[in-house]
Amino acid sequence: MKIRTTDLTRTYRLGSSEIIAVNKVNLEVRDPTFIAVVGPSGSGKSTLLNLIGLNDYPTSGKILIDDADVSLLSSGERRKIRLFRMGFVFQTFNLLPTLNALENVELPMALAGKPRKEQRENALKLLEAVGLGNRLFHRPKELSMGEMQRVAIARALANNPEIIIADEPTGELDSKTAKEIITLLFDINRRQKTTVIVVTHDEKIVDVADTIYTILDGRLKLEG
Amino acid sequence: MALATTFVIAVGATTMRYTTVIKEMNVLFSGQVMVVSNKSIIIQAIPIGGGMLPQNSTERKIQNVTGVEKTVPILFVTPIDIGGILQPVPVNFSMGIPVEDWQLILGPTPLKGNIGHFPTTESSNEVVVGASLADQYNWTVGKRILVSSYELEIAGILDTKLALLNRCIVMPLKLTQEIYKYPGSVNIITVKPLQGYPQKNLTDTIEKQIPYVSALTEDERNDMIQPILAQVETWNLGIQTVVFIMSLILVMTVTLMSVSERRRDFATLDAMGAPLNHVFRLVILETSLIGILGGAIGIFFGSLTALVLASLYTSIPLAQFFPSIFEIVPPLYMLEIFAAIVIVCCFGGVIPAINATRMRIAEVLRAEY
Numbered sequence: 001m002k003i004r005t006t007d008l009t010r011t012y013r014l015g016s017s018e019i020i021a022v023n024k025v026n027l028e029v030r031d032p033t034f035i036a037v038v039g040p041s042g043s044g045k046s047t048l049l050n051l052i053g054l055n056d057y058p059t060s061g062k063i064l065i066d067d068a069d070v071s072l073l074s075s076g077e078r079r080k081i082r083l084f085r086m087g088f089v090f091q092t093f094n095l096l097p098t099l100n101a102l103e104n105v106e107l108p109m110a111l112a113g114k115p116r117k118e119q120r121e122n123a124l125k126l127l128e129a130v131g132l133g134n135r136l137f138h139r140p141k142e143l144s145m146g147e148m149q150r151v152a153i154a155r156a157l158a159n160n161p162e163i164i165i166a167d168e169p170t171g172e173l174d175s176k177t178a179k180e181i182i183t184l185l186f187d188i189n190r191r192q193k194t195t196v197i198v199v200t201h202d203e204k205i206v207d208v209a210d211t212i213y214t215i216l217d218g219r220l221k222l223e224g
Numbered sequence: 225m226a227l228a229t230t231f232v233i234a235v236g237a238t239t240m241r242y243t244t245v246i247k248e249m250n251v252l253f254s255g256q257v258m259v260v261s262n263k264s265i266i267i268q269a270i271p272i273g274g275g276m277l278p279q280n281s282t283e284r285k286i287q288n289v290t291g292v293e294k295t296v297p298i299l300f301v302t303p304i305d306i307g308g309i310l311q312p313v314p315v316n317f318s319m320g321i322p323v324e325d326w327q328l329i330l331g332p333t334p335l336k337g338n339i340g341h342f343p344t345t346e347s348s349n350e351v352v353v354g355a356s357l358a359d360q361y362n363w364t365v366g367k368r369i370l371v372s373s374y375e376l377e378i379a380g381i382l383d384t385k386l387a388l389l390n391r392c393i394v395m396p397l398k399l400t401q402e403i404y405k406y407p408g409s410v411n412i413i414t415v416k417p418l419q420g421y422p423q424k425n426l427t428d429t430i431e432k433q434i435p436y437v438s439a440l441t442e443d444e445r446n447d448m449i450q451p452i453l454a455q456v457e458t459w460n461l462g463i464q465t466v467v468f469i470m471s472l473i474l475v476m477t478v479t480l481m482s483v484s485e486r487r488r489d490f491a492t493l494d495a496m497g498a499p500l501n502h503v504f505r506l507v508i509l510e511t512s513l514i515g516i517l518g519g520a521i522g523i524f525f526g527s528l529t530a531l532v533l534a535s536l537y538t539s540i541p542l543a544q545f546f547p548s549i550f551e552i553v554p555p556l557y558m559l560e561i562f563a564a565i566v567i568v569c570c571f572g573g574v575i576p577a578i579n580a581t582r583m584r585i586a587e588v589l590r591a592e593y
Contacts (some may be wrong), residue, residue: 046589055495056586076499083497090589094492111498155496167589 001162003029008061021047023218032193036209044218045199053165054078087156091168093148095140101151102136108158126154146177163195170202228471229522234529237553239460245387257415262438276409291421296325297410299400317392320400340365340380346398350379356390374403475572483576490583500581507577515569519562527553
């Protein structure tokens, strides 16, 4: 999957003032790569990620996926891209509390209309792969933070996406668990040839990234 | 939902029960004109007020009117004293009919288990009783009972669905007049018109020729009660509508709160690319389940409440109503209310469902941080 942004801008209105969260960002993502976007709180990292992940609409500028302008896509077509071609990992995991680990991982496959048997087999494999083969039927509240993030990563991989978009995936974790999660994301990138874009404060992620961007006041800068 | 359904079922079934009982009373005197004292009013088949008619002279005068085929004098008494306890209105009735006219009034009503017989002589102390009365007092054929200090023998138990006959002691007219101290008097004379003779002409002539009576055709009797029944049904419908509207608002509010509390979950589904109709159906399914569960619980407790109310109103033991639960709360009515509550819940979920489809991860996360 190739993603390119041109002069991507997102502004918000806060009372009478206008906040520019993302300011004329030009970014190109070619697979498979591991990209880290680093910046302080409020710098526009998450907004940029939501725009790239088609979860938000730009105020101006363009997002091109495989050279096609996504602004021309219908809401349903954007959903299909999110469902079949992208996987999301959130800082607060966002697992559905009423479902157990296995069901959480099956969910994207169910939404994609995959057969029940295939959902179960794939979910089992993914949870085994992230080291949670023994926690299949535990609900999120019965799992540790690290385990929840592993389930979230397995869920993000459920429909075999071309890109994983992770918003502060280690933000809630201790350093040991954070390291395990980073290793997991790195392995996914390298073994499955899946592009990983991570916004983070975590320097350990920066260490493994192929490309590093910094973002400040909505402006993106290539660091290396 | 359960509470709303309980209320609707209890109120609906109770009012329906009484309107049905009132409606079915006319079945007894179908196709006949009823003559009562002009001091009485008549509700379907029951004369209200103390107006009595001298039996022989009034019957003779009516028989002289053109168009009359047959007259039957009836003494209808309520309340009645069973075993020394006065049974309240409208539970128990006593009806005195000349023995030769049983069939004319009761029609082909059989006796339970084909055991016993209808009394054959006016002077006998034999009576037939309604099945509900017999069940309540453990009366069996051949048993002797005490009614207003008179010892009577049960000759048979009526096998009928009519509520009026179920709670009735039917006895020979002379015996009734003797027991209740109305010698030579009756309070109803039913008149069967000649084949094809208009009931209205007959009642007009009877009222003209006998100044102390009121004569009513079957239509007139129905017309008298119809506005009251219509009003009861309107009120019932009104109560149901109010309860359903309140339920709709309640389901909508609760579901809106629930969706709002789970906005992160819905936003996550949206981020994962869940189709909008999937999210919409999810919320509607939840509210439908509330309706199904609440409706089922409500029908159970509503039916129970209707039975308790019937027992309280009639002083008939609750256990006696259990076998006839589906007569008091008809299955079709249960089904209608169940369907209505599920539909109300589905509609109650529409606005929350639309809200759920509009949850965007970017907005939810921005609001949270």
